[in-house]
Amino acid sequence: MANLLIKGAQVAAESGPLQLADVWIEDGTIRGVGHGLPVPAGAKVVDASGKILMPAMFDAHVHMREPGGEHKETIKSGTEAAINGGITGVVLMPNTSPAIDSAAMVHSVLNIAARDSRIPVFTSGCITKGRAGQELAGIDGMRAAGVLMLTDDGDGVGDPAVLMRAMQYASEFGMFFASHCEIPSLSGPRALNEGVMSYRLGIMGTPACSEEICMDRDIRLAHATGAHVHIQHVSSALGMETIRWWKERGARVTAEVAPHHLLFHEEDIGEFDTHYKMNPPLRTREDNAQLLQGLIDGVFDLIATDHAPHSVFEKAQDFVTAPNGITGLETALVSLHHSFVRTGQFGWDLLVKRFSAEPRRMMRLEPAIIAQGAKADLIVFDPAAQTTFSADFMRSRSQNTPYLDKSLCGRVDLVVLGDNILLERA
Amino acid sequence: MPRKDLLDIVSLSREEVDHLLDQAGPFKELFTRSVKKVPALKGKCVLMLFYEPSTRTHSSFEVAAKRLSADVTNFTVEHSSVVKGESVRETIDTLQAMRTDFIIVRHKMAGLPGVIARHTRACVVNAGDGSHAHPTQALLDAFTLREVYPDLAGRRVLIVGDILHSRVARSTSQILKKLGVEVAYLGPGPLVPKVGPENIRRFTDYNEAMRWNPNALYLLRVQMERQEAQFFPSLREYHKVYGVTSERFRQIADQGIYIMHPGPVNRGVELCDEVMNYPRSLINQQVENGIAIRMAVLYGLKPHNGESD
Numbered sequence: 001m002a003n004l005l006i007k008g009a010q011v012a013a014e015s016g017p018l019q020l021a022d023v024w025i026e027d028g029t030i031r032g033v034g035h036g037l038p039v040p041a042g043a044k045v046v047d048a049s050g051k052i053l054m055p056a057m058f059d060a061h062v063h064m065r066e067p068g069g070e071h072k073e074t075i076k077s078g079t080e081a082a083i084n085g086g087i088t089g090v091v092l093m094p095n096t097s098p099a100i101d102s103a104a105m106v107h108s109v110l111n112i113a114a115r116d117s118r119i120p121v122f123t124s125g126c127i128t129k130g131r132a133g134q135e136l137a138g139i140d141g142m143r144a145a146g147v148l149m150l151t152d153d154g155d156g157v158g159d160p161a162v163l164m165r166a167m168q169y170a171s172e173f174g175m176f177f178a179s180h181c182e183i184p185s186l187s188g189p190r191a192l193n194e195g196v197m198s199y200r201l202g203i204m205g206t207p208a209c210s211e212e213i214c215m216d217r218d219i220r221l222a223h224a225t226g227a228h229v230h231i232q233h234v235s236s237a238l239g240m241e242t243i244r245w246w247k248e249r250g251a252r253v254t255a256e257v258a259p260h261h262l263l264f265h266e267e268d269i270g271e272f273d274t275h276y277k278m279n280p281p282l283r284t285r286e287d288n289a290q291l292l293q294g295l296i297d298g299v300f301d302l303i304a305t306d307h308a309p310h311s312v313f314e315k316a317q318d319f320v321t322a323p324n325g326i327t328g329l330e331t332a333l334v335s336l337h338h339s340f341v342r343t344g345q346f347g348w349d350l351l352v353k354r355f356s357a358e359p360r361r362m363m364r365l366e367p368a369i370i371a372q373g374a375k376a377d378l379i380v381f382d383p384a385a386q387t388t389f390s391a392d393f394m395r396s397r398s399q400n401t402p403y404l405d406k407s408l409c410g411r412v413d414l415v416v417l418g419d420n421i422l423l424e425r426a
Numbered sequence: 427m428p429r430k431d432l433l434d435i436v437s438l439s440r441e442e443v444d445h446l447l448d449q450a451g452p453f454k455e456l457f458t459r460s461v462k463k464v465p466a467l468k469g470k471c472v473l474m475l476f477y478e479p480s481t482r483t484h485s486s487f488e489v490a491a492k493r494l495s496a497d498v499t500n501f502t503v504e505h506s507s508v509v510k511g512e513s514v515r516e517t518i519d520t521l522q523a524m525r526t527d528f529i530i531v532r533h534k535m536a537g538l539p540g541v542i543a544r545h546t547r548a549c550v551v552n553a554g555d556g557s558h559a560h561p562t563q564a565l566l567d568a569f570t571l572r573e574v575y576p577d578l579a580g581r582r583v584l585i586v587g588d589i590l591h592s593r594v595a596r597s598t599s600q601i602l603k604k605l606g607v608e609v610a611y612l613g614p615g616p617l618v619p620k621v622g623p624e625n626i627r628r629f630t631d632y633n634e635a636m637r638w639n640p641n642a643l644y645l646l647r648v649q650m651e652r653q654e655a656q657f658f659p660s661l662r663e664y665h666k667v668y669g670v671t672s673e674r675f676r677q678i679a680d681q682g683i684y685i686m687h688p689g690p691v692n693r694g695v696e697l698c699d700e701v702m703n704y705p706r707s708l709i710n711q712q713v714e715n716g717i718a719i720r721m722a723v724l725y726g727l728k729p730h731n732g733e734s735d
Contacts, residue, residue: 199622200436202536202558202593272537317515318538320556 003027003043004416006380009053011370014353023053025376028419033372046414052381054352055368056088056415057333060359061153061178061232061256061304063325064090066112068097073309073397075109076116078329081307081396083119083422085330086379086412091363092123094131095154101126103141110146118422122363124149124178127166133158136166143173148363151178153232156214158184160221167227176228176362181214181239182206182280189320193281197266203320208236208287211280216242223251230362231255233306235280237290244299254362256304259332262292263339264402274315274322275402278308295354296346302362303355305332309398327401330394334387335403337410342383380414387411428728431543431550434559435600443604447569449722454715456493466725467496473526474500475517475542476553477533482689482713483553483563487530490720496528514538518545527729531555549727551720557591563688564597566719568605570712571642574684579606583686584635586668587646587696588617588657594688595646599626610638613646613668614658632668636677642684642708645670645696661695670697675704684708 004025010018011033024032024040039045064078073081075092082090092109094100100109100123113121125142129135131152139150150170156179157163167177182190187206192198194205215231222229223246234240234257243255260278265285269276276282294300308325315322333355340346357367368377388407391399415423429442438446456462472491476484491498501521514533518541521529528549531539536558543550554560568578575581583602589595589611599609603625610627611618612635618628629635648664658664665671670678670685675698678685685697685707693699701707 195621199596199619202556202596204557204590272540313515316541318533318535318541320535320537 003040004046004421005037005039005043006046006048006053007037009048009051009380012052012054012348012352013370014357014367015349018052018348023370025416028376030370030372030374030376033370046380048380050382050384051413052348052383053370054348054379054381055356055370056377056379056417057086057355058089058359058363059087059305059307059329059332060091060302060362061093061258062090062307062329063093063095063309065309066096066109071397072311074116075112075121077395077397078307078309079113079117079119079121081327081329081394083415084393084395084412086333086381086415087329088119088368088377088415088417088422089360089365090119090121091149092121093153094124094126094151099126099131100124101129101131101137103138103145106142106145106147118420119417123147124151124153126150127152127157127177128162131155133162136162136169139166139170139175140173143175148175149178149230150175151180151232153178153180155184156180156182156218160217163218164221164225167221167225167229171225171227176230177218177222178230178232179215179218180232181211181218183210183214186210186213190279190324191277191281191320192269193266193283195266195284197269201269201272201319206281208238208283211236212239212242215239219243219246219251219253222253226252228252228254233258233261233280233304234291234300235261235287236283237287240291240294240299244294244297247299254301255299256302257291257295257300258304258306259328259336260306260326262288262295263335264288268402272319274317274319275326275400275404277319277322277324278306278326279324292340292345296350300354302358303332303336304359305329309396310400311398312400315400325400327396327398330396331389331401331403333381333412334408334410337381337383338408342409376416376418378416379412382411382413383409385411385413428726430727430730431539432561432723432727433540433543433550433552435561435564435597435604438561438604440604443565443568443601446565446719446722446726447572449726450565450569450715450718453493453721454718457714457718463493463495465495467491467494470496470527471525472496472498472528472530472724473521473524474498475503475521475529475531477503477531478554480532480553483532486713486716487551487553487720490717491528491724493717494721494724496724499526514542515545518542521548522546528724528727547730549729551723551727554593557593558596560593560597562716562720562723563594564601565723566712566716567598567644567686568601569719570686570708570715571602571607571684573711573715574708575641578602580608581642582608582610582638582640583642583644584610584612584629584638584640585644585646586612587648589613589646590617590619591649592646598644599623610635610640614664616657632674640683642686643670643678644686645691647688647690648692648695650692665695669695670701672698672700675700679704679706682706686712689713
């Protein structure tokens with residue numbers, strides 16, 4: 001890459017207000033941050049006046065479907081989708097087919113990533129073989145291959161004794177656990193919240209307590225064993241309060257919230273719209289508001305998308321049969337800007353902290369920062385422009401998002417990682 | 427533009443409901459003649475797509491279609507091989523290629539008739555989808571009740587039983603509300619949704635519900651097969667707490683309260699034997715009216731297939 005001078009940007013960090021500055025990048029490293037930096041000969045100059053320059057996002061919860069679901073997404077298409085959404089690092093979930101439950105599988109997906117991805121890819125590994133909840137997976141082999149996060153995501157571990165033993169065992173290696181919280185016997189066909197919509201549509205709902213009981217159980221197990229547990233995609237206000245309660249008591253618990261649980265609620269399902277079907281399900285407007293407050297209060301350590309691509313055909317089936325999940329990599333940042341930053345409900349600092357710095361810290365990475373001497377890992381975001389999420393715009397193989405063909409305020413204009421401009425929108 | 431599909435009650439306007447109920451009257455009059463058939467749908471093809479076993483609703487639709495002179499075909503569905511939605515989509519393409527005019531569908535998946543309706547030019551009638559909707563049952567219930575109460579507004583109907591799983595409870599309460607009837611639910615705690623439409627009363631006690639002075643009791647069928655999940659301790663206990671026992675029946679008969687049931691009844695569970703001979707039991711009338719209503723529905727729908735008549 002030619003050396004790059006980004007001029008007149010509003011620079012965002014994980015704390016403090018925006019700062020007007022020019023940023024000079026040389027050989028992939030930020031060499032200068034200041035006012036009126038000179039334009040060196042041969043440098044590429046980007047005029048970023050009126051735009052936000054911020055550390056690139058990091059998504060600790062994505063499904064890339066490779067191997068086994070390549071018609072939905074591949075590591076190549078998924079990481080390109082991430083770049084399109086201003087994200088330069090992802091953690092894969094292990095519910096592929098076959099599941100990522102051994103060193104061999106970890107090597108396999110990381111080799112694909114090394115070949116196909118322009119951004120760093122990390123993978124989680126299963127707690128139990130085949131995510132079946134019975135025998136422990138090959139934990140030490142996965143650790144040696146680079147796995148830090150263990151999860152049976154898509155399902156919880158049904159038997160608390162299995163999870164407890166896994167926590168006692170793997171914590172010794174410095175690994176941590178990510179919990180998809182659900183008591184299956186309390187859940188309906190995993191399609192929607194128990195509430196007004198489950199009654200209206202005649203589909204047995206999944207009550208929030210199914211998630212809350214399991215969450216409390218998993219945190220208690222972590223607390224008893226000294227493990228670190230990360231609670232995934234919290235959907236209910238009481239679940240959020242459960243985490244708050246445990247944090248106040250010093251449990252080693254972190255938690256994430258997905259944009260869709262802040263932005264949508266059960267009534268958006270309308271007449272069986274499968275673009276609003278995910279697990280855990282969308283709950284109520286009141287839950288949206290309380291989860292947002294939880295994010296602002298810091299109960300949630302991070303924002304993660306739970307990017308879950310599915311083909312058009314799969315999502316066009318009836319509501320119960322259609323698979324769970326929506327895509328999120330490409331829409332997350334723009335939709336959070338559109339609905340919350342633009343309206344003043346939280347600032348850029350929160351986005352940087354919760355969607356860039358904290359997820360990297362959880363994965364024991366250095367947070368990306370805009371400072372002299374730091375590696376260039378940044379994006380330029382134009383809050384005044386619009387993004388239309390058309391099939392043409394999206395790089396994911398799937399378009400199962402409620403934002404399909406909708407236009408929102410904000411646009412990722414530039415993504416720089418080290419020596420490479422990964423994305424430059426004209 | 428005339429309606430193409432009948433998928434639920436919610437999407438029907440009050441005018442459409444009234445029109446369908448009015449249309450069913452003349453069709454019912456036909457039943458007393460020696461020749462019960464009219465040529466209204468002569469040359470039209472009605473296809474029965476039943477993914478769930480059904481005798482009564484299936485026969486009722488079949489008789490209705492034949493009395494309108496339509497050709498009726500049963501699309502035999504292997505219940506075991508059809509567990510996934512994919513095969514339904516293949517089936518829809520097949521039916522589309524057959525240029526059938528009407529598809530009568532029953533399926534355990536809520537919302538599936540809507541998926542079929544979106545992908546075919548034929549008229550789709552929902553004959554029951556999971557716990558979601560059963561619009562022709564609701565129409566026949568309303569028609570039956572209107573025969574005994576020409577002015578339905580302000581009448582009271584108590585629906586008793588498994589509200590949670592019942593498409594009949596949903597659709598019938600919706601149509602009754604549209605017609606100005608007051609509706610209340612009574613049933614075992616795990617089977618009455620806590621969150622639902624706000625304009626429906628919920629009773630937990632039979633005697634309290636009876637003090638509300640309902641004009642009709644609508645008894646839902648207890649699904650015996652669901653007893654594995656144990657929503658209440660036993661059928662005997664259900665009968666005692668929520669059923670029309672002999673003792674309660676005397677009180678009901680004294681007050682002249684009508685009894686309705688979507689059939690088939692479980693004697694000794696929802697109701698005692700005596701109810702079956704009760705002059706104010708509307709259960710058989712419901713069956714007869716079902717044919718008239720389904721004739722009105724088939725007659726009223728119009729495919730959007732661009733074919734010339």
